[in-house]
Amino acid sequence: MVSYSELGREELLNLKSKLEEQFSEVKAKGLKLDMSRGKPSASQLDLAMGMMDVLNSKSDLKCQEGVDCRNYGVLDGIQEAKQLLADMMEVPKDNIVIFGNSSLNVMYDTIARSMTHGVMGSTPWCKLDKVKFLCPVPGYDRHFAITEHFGIEMINIPMTENGPDMDLVEKLVSEDKAIKGIWCVPKYSNPQGITYSDETVHRFAKLKPAAEDFRIYWDNAYGIHHLYEDKQDYLIEILMECKKEGNPNMVYKFCSTSKVSFPGSGVSAIAASDANLVAIRKQMTIQTIGHDKLNQLRHARFYKDIHGMVEHMKLHADILRPKFETVLSVLEKELGGLGIGSWLVPRGGYFISFDAMEGCAKAIVSKAKEAGVIMTPAGATFPYGKDPKDSNIRIAPSYPTPDELKIAAEIFVLSVKLVSIDKLLEEKK
């Protein structure tokens, strides 16, 4: 392959006219394809249908501790659900609290509580002039939406292949008391699929924040969401690591079964130190009498234990893997060596992250839309929706069928090529 940048004006114009022809053809088909959100496909949801039968009107609905799960009681989760989620999170059972159906909601509540009540006795953030968060970019739009909603200033931290730029994180966190947190998706990150290296996790655990109420918001959304049995990423468990470094309270860890059982009908949890959990339960006891124990019981009895869940995730992987490979092979075949885009090959998670030439992402997303392919809006992976380089595009291959995906990926690369040629022609003017 010859890099596009080495082509002359004439060659680019010829290429463009051929590609435009292809684009017109595919556009004429009037397709409707969606690669915008990390939604499991129907066949993945079918995997958990047994969960709809695990409790019925003949079931004993008492949990291990003897409580009738149909009634009030048990603020922070039934024992068997705690065990399951604790194993999923690789932490002791006593260091987790079970919540409702959404870990996003838990993160929101965590920030909301810090705004009104501070963190373990610190000044409520709403009483401070300025609160800042570090945001590794590209990252998860809904994290950024929460911090923006509360008027928290967001500071971009570039991602490397080993995780966030830790030189920058260490510097900022140790200097600025206004920095109260950092959003992390440490394994199979959204959107790049990067897993933080051992060194990165060690450096996180050793942080010396200026703010006593600084916390690492460790959203381990894809902790068990591997694509390959034989090629898995490993992530050091952060709670223990922080404890060993004398920073036991510095981290909140979040997870849910949204992409394990049913999105919207799963179980979520937070893991943290005893002292953090005391503060969390103190608020929780005002906010609710307890979350849905029947759904906790349903999950615990369906998966039985973490081994059952791990086996279940292999079935998800069997469905997701070919989809990722479809997109990646189209990218490689059509864009490899052209110098107009780069991407990583994730081993898990829900996304592929594509970096176009600077200033091209919005135009590419808009071009793909012309031909009926919906992508995550360009910029969405950055705080305030502003990608300073207008370069990053998140590809979500989970929801469409493999056939749809192949067509969608082809439209995408066509869009990348066309927009990149325009950009190069512009430069050559």
Added chain:
Amino acid sequence: MVSYSELGREELLNLKSKLEEQFSEVKAKGLKLDMSRGKPSASQLDLAMGMMDVLNSKSDLKCQEGVDCRNYGVLDGIQEAKQLLADMMEVPKDNIVIFGNSSLNVMYDTIARSMTHGVMGSTPWCKLDKVKFLCPVPGYDRHFAITEHFGIEMINIPMTENGPDMDLVEKLVSEDKAIKGIWCVPKYSNPQGITYSDETVHRFAKLKPAAEDFRIYWDNAYGIHHLYEDKQDYLIEILMECKKEGNPNMVYKFCSTSKVSFPGSGVSAIAASDANLVAIRKQMTIQTIGHDKLNQLRHARFYKDIHGMVEHMKLHADILRPKFETVLSVLEKELGGLGIGSWLVPRGGYFISFDAMEGCAKAIVSKAKEAGVIMTPAGATFPYGKDPKDSNIRIAPSYPTPDELKIAAEIFVLSVKLVSIDKLLEEKK
């Protein structure tokens, strides 16, 4: 019956020694009975067991609008759940938003949102020097716990048999901009079982609050929780009433199916004006991708429609009615005419409210505990747990069996008599 206050010192002492003998006997039995919380009994929960079968692995899990309830999507509730809860709340379907398993959580979130973001664009309450709430007393302890948690000053409003003292409410609300809300349980109130009269509701709808962000927090927890088919209380629907009076945005209405289906595994909702709901959804979209749609579907398919729910509530009533009657008949038989306590006879809800002689409530609760009967702590029905008269005691007859309840009620009246005699003897010194 001769009123205790008419008895002489000698007579009281004689009576006391007889009652103490009875008390010793019952105490010796080492009973453990709980009349403290409004928990449905197991037989009530059995009524909804069919709900465990209504969805199974063969079910079509698409809701009316064609969305797969197993996946992400539908922020504010599926149509059939909206219809059911809207009918339960007597409001149009478009004026409600469905939440998770707990209306308490919705109320908490409503206050939390007002603290950090204000109400429909008003100044966030956390930026104000002082925020106050009116609290009809006796009332629901968990309401007061929320306002206390957020540092909101609570002002007691005496309850009358028609609802809160509206003269006082009107005066305070129109004079003081710091007053941002009032907690109401308008039907079969907690703990008195009072239903607000037509005039009370009309006066609420006509309020002219000094604060633009004043809201009535209308917790219609017992809207369909009648004890009698032929003796029901009627409550005017407040949303429509406020709209008619030109105050469409002045009320938030809350409800849940906690005491209809399963506490902790039900569905909750808020009803409010369009403008209020716009503000609520704006936050909600940051907080969550959506609540548990499978549980919404489960409820909608189990009850089918509001008629199904009304019929279901009759079965609850059949279980609860004899329990209320047991307690009320012991109260009437043992305390009627003695002048040492008063109570109302509720037609619905979950509680009986008992007013002891001033300064006796704590001692009565403590006395009953000696003999193994757990009551709601005295004072719990007042803000900050402080009953200025130390008089009110909440009786929750739903959870024990009728036999247990009879014994518990007898221990309770014995405790009332003994503590009251001590009080009278003290006065006669």
